Amino acid sequence: MSESKYRQKILILYLGNASLNSEVVGWSLYDGTTDDEADIIDNEELPYKSVLAAMRDGWRVIGIPTINSPLIGREHKTDYLQFEFVLEKMELIDE
Amino acid sequence: MNKTDLLDSVTMAKFVSNGYLRFDEIIPKDLCEESKEAIALGEMDAYDKVGAPFYSLWEHSAMGKIFRLTTVRAIIESLLGPNPQYDHHYIHNKKAHTNDTDSLHQDGTYDTRDFGFDLLICFFPDDVSEKMGGTLVVPGSHFRKVNSGAIGRYQNIVGQQQLVCKAGTILFMHSNLWHSGRSNHSDNDRLLFKLRLNPTVEQVRLWNTEDINDSEILTILGERMPWHSGEQRLENINRIRLWRYMIGDPTPDFTTDKLWGTKLDDMPKVIYQDSVRSLDMKDSVVSE
């Protein structure tokens, strides 16, 4: 068992564009502080309006998406969500 | 099939824009009950022959009656043509008090067709309450071709719709629409009968096109979806490309000075003028 008493929570925010201040269009939460089985239903409320708003609430940004050029011939195609920001919080757990 | 039984152009534009159509309580309750009995008896357990003409199947079964109702058949015909073929069906029975996590997906893997699509038909023979965690769809996600469950990390998307409905409701989904099930926290199992059908003809003007020039169509094709955000223009271009394919507009794709080539003169407004100018610009024109 790890000696560390800190566990990680990961919040992923999908934004409308590359700016950390643009609006959240999607989100996911992965909570390493609990052994309980996660249920998306507990996470259906929009958590923050932007990455910046989450930073102001103590979340650390640990991943910022690169901005990619489209492949030639695919300029107007859309597929995966482009602007995926990864945030973390470390939390002290009870013994 | 009577022309007037088919879907109209305005409804078809909604399908192009959202990627699905929903018809509440379109199946009578007695047929819902009959279909549940058939499912319970195992009548629908076996897969049928992939690629079989759909209307050669299930002739004497409850499920066959449902898909032969004029209303249902007309919707299928409007989207796939009069003789679709059977791909597969599946009975989803989500047990009471079971979790579903990270299950957003697109059925199958990358679809390499430019415009053609299959239909995923989701029939709900029972009422589905919010607690039952019914099928969730992401409206406007059908142009985004992804590999099956590769999008499982997207737990929530702004504008997602979780189905709550009465028995007899059917969703007709574009085969590339992103969807998932949610946890069933109720005391009842949740039943979904899914059927996938393929077209056997080009999906061009298969519906009742009498209202093809209705100005509401442009409004629908240009409808903003908050989650598209900075990609709204791209989504509008994709909608218009599909629409032009489905109405049989022969104008080359964004290449001539008669850009729109149809009576849909206002299409540029749907994409936004500045984007249209750049789409229409040619190096040769600039250098002349």
Ligand SMILES: [Fe+2]
């Ligand atoms: Fe599916």
